[in-house]
Amino acid sequence: MSRRRPIWLRSLTVSSLLVWTVLAVFPFLWMFLISFRAPVDAFSSSPKLLAPITFANFYQIWVVDEFWRFAINTTIVTLATVAVSLTIGCLAGYALARYRGSLGFWLLVAALVFRALPHVVLLTAYKPAFFQMGIWSRYETLVLVLVAINQPFTIWMLRAFFINIPHELDEAAMIDGCSRWKAFRLVIIPVMWPGVITAGLFSFLLAYNDFLIASQLMNGEMTTMTAALGNYMGQNTSLSKVMFGVAGAVTVTIPIVVLIYAFQKQIVAGLTAGAVKG
Amino acid sequence: MKLRTFLAFVAPSVAVMVILIAVPLVGIVYLSLYQSHTKTELVELTVEVPTFGGKTRKDTRLSPQPVLDENGEPVRVWKFVGTQNLAKATDLKQLTQAITDPGDASGRGFLGRMYQEVVNIEFWAALEFTLLYTFLTTPAMLMVGLGLALAVNSVTRQMRGTLVFATLLPMIVTPIVSSLAVYWLFLDNSLVSTLMEYLGFGRFYFLADKVTTRTLIILYGVWFAAPFAFIILYAGLQTLPLEPLESAMIDGANEWQRLRYIIIPHLSPLITVIALIHIMDAYRVFEPILVFSSDVYASSVQFLTYFVLSYEDNIHRAAAYSLLTIVGVILLLIPVLRQSFRERQVET
Numbered sequence: 001m002s003r004r005r006p007i008w009l010r011s012l013t014v015s016s017l018l019v020w021t022v023l024a025v026f027p028f029l030w031m032f033l034i035s036f037r038a039p040v041d042a043f044s045s046s047p048k049l050l051a052p053i054t055f056a057n058f059y060q061i062w063v064v065d066e067f068w069r070f071a072i073n074t075t076i077v078t079l080a081t082v083a084v085s086l087t088i089g090c091l092a093g094y095a096l097a098r099y100r101g102s103l104g105f106w107l108l109v110a111a112l113v114f115r116a117l118p119h120v121v122l123l124t125a126y127k128p129a130f131f132q133m134g135i136w137s138r139y140e141t142l143v144l145v146l147v148a149i150n151q152p153f154t155i156w157m158l159r160a161f162f163i164n165i166p167h168e169l170d171e172a173a174m175i176d177g178c179s180r181w182k183a184f185r186l187v188i189i190p191v192m193w194p195g196v197i198t199a200g201l202f203s204f205l206l207a208y209n210d211f212l213i214a215s216q217l218m219n220g221e222m223t224t225m226t227a228a229l230g231n232y233m234g235q236n237t238s239l240s241k242v243m244f245g246v247a248g249a250v251t252v253t254i255p256i257v258v259l260i261y262a263f264q265k266q267i268v269a270g271l272t273a274g275a276v277k278g
Numbered sequence: 279m280k281l282r283t284f285l286a287f288v289a290p291s292v293a294v295m296v297i298l299i300a301v302p303l304v305g306i307v308y309l310s311l312y313q314s315h316t317k318t319e320l321v322e323l324t325v326e327v328p329t330f331g332g333k334t335r336k337d338t339r340l341s342p343q344p345v346l347d348e349n350g351e352p353v354r355v356w357k358f359v360g361t362q363n364l365a366k367a368t369d370l371k372q373l374t375q376a377i378t379d380p381g382d383a384s385g386r387g388f389l390g391r392m393y394q395e396v397v398n399i400e401f402w403a404a405l406e407f408t409l410l411y412t413f414l415t416t417p418a419m420l421m422v423g424l425g426l427a428l429a430v431n432s433v434t435r436q437m438r439g440t441l442v443f444a445t446l447l448p449m450i451v452t453p454i455v456s457s458l459a460v461y462w463l464f465l466d467n468s469l470v471s472t473l474m475e476y477l478g479f480g481r482f483y484f485l486a487d488k489v490t491t492r493t494l495i496i497l498y499g500v501w502f503a504a505p506f507a508f509i510i511l512y513a514g515l516q517t518l519p520l521e522p523l524e525s526a527m528i529d530g531a532n533e534w535q536r537l538r539y540i541i542i543p544h545l546s547p548l549i550t551v552i553a554l555i556h557i558m559d560a561y562r563v564f565e566p567i568l569v570f571s572s573d574v575y576a577s578s579v580q581f582l583t584y585f586v587l588s589y590e591d592n593i594h595r596a597a598a599y600s601l602l603t604i605v606g607v608i609l610l611l612i613p614v615l616r617q618s619f620r621e622r623q624v625e626t
Contacts, residue, residue: 013433016425023501024505028447030463031462044472088291089291091287095279101281101284116558117562118583118603147298148295149298149299233569268446268509271506
């Protein structure tokens, strides 16, 4: 398309993109900058671009407040959630893409309603029940809850990916004598990885970003990094404690930034697949 | 695919959703219809109370103690109360009073006073801001997203990767962290307030005023959600057919007319989908309310339920709020559900 745009429109475009980029990045950049400062320099009455660097905040949070425990918890919980949601989600997503009956439709509608539910609704029911059953504050509980919350979104997304795999592929395998399960294993699994990686990213993000569920279901040492940030929040927090919170927030952000950098294409593909075809 | 095979494939996924989503929803209804408390009994307790000079005196008094069952657990008494929890949660009594006899809080008209009285009630205040947030951020995030998509579409390819990376940050970074990052910029004595004072706008306390707090949270919502609209609309622009655009240019259509009559109609199905997904997400706004500790000025239904659940530890009241939330979700989804049913009927 060779469109000559008027000069004012072109400068407006470029400048608005610049403004947006600054707006999008700046809060995180500033957080990163002040995490290496003493409280006086971070929230000083004349803002400084450069200030003495200190690692005291990171030392406090990682060594004294034992943030490494929460990092380990986060690793266990997110990896287990991704593994379980993908395993059961792939089976369901594949079946939903291939089955023509009305039961599939109803399942998808139910999943849509479940996806829209605020998580605190479920938490209200979990709280008394889990306490009674004595499964409070355990990895398995949190993982299963996150898998369940993830499932509606995961099956919608994976269904969208599986629909794009031509059904002639597995049907041909079945004509050659494979059972449905064998066709899935031998023909579909080898070609489904791009979709699975994308769905896995979103499961990871949901489990990693969850604050509400983990902060309520897990106590003390069992909590995740994201939920542990709750210890540094609130209006009456002293400034030095706020600084530890900044260091914690930077710690939580780094893996996400790496993830976006490495998987930008898949994230974009997943967002579009979920919305355009779902 | 045969029904049996289908059932076998979806079984694990359905089992997880039934046990951890559907059954808890039934549990919510049950919890909201009951009241419970720990059963106590008056027990005669004898304690030694120190008196003068190291002497003690035996003191016997009646004191309420929890009743323990055979396992040593306190016994809870459950009582059916019907819709009482719901009525209490919505402050029905105060609501009727506010509507029939609004006080004389300000000099504004009858409706204005009535509105003021209604939003003074905890639940209705939370609902008010939730709806305000939802219906202000939705058009705003769509407009920002569309603007970004059009702008990125017209710049050179080399810039796109960086732009998409920057744009994904507000959306993908943990919501608690992104709320905190914004909150730290607007704290008293923090960067934005000191800069504004430095530039001569006077002293600002963003989080101590209703209007600025609400504006800040709504702007945060737009900042957080616009990337989503951008990514999808940008993908939509890539599928824009060239012929109508070219013939429009030959016919002398200007930039605005091309946008209004060709580009937006092409994107409109996507705009509907984005709006629906965003409305579902905005309805459960939680993180900025918690991080900004703004519940005095701007609360949300999900925050209120969380607060009642974790600080007041009142599961029955929380269940009543949850039930109302579910009703709200279903009301919001009715247009989508009707649309799907219609498509389904066309298919079969």
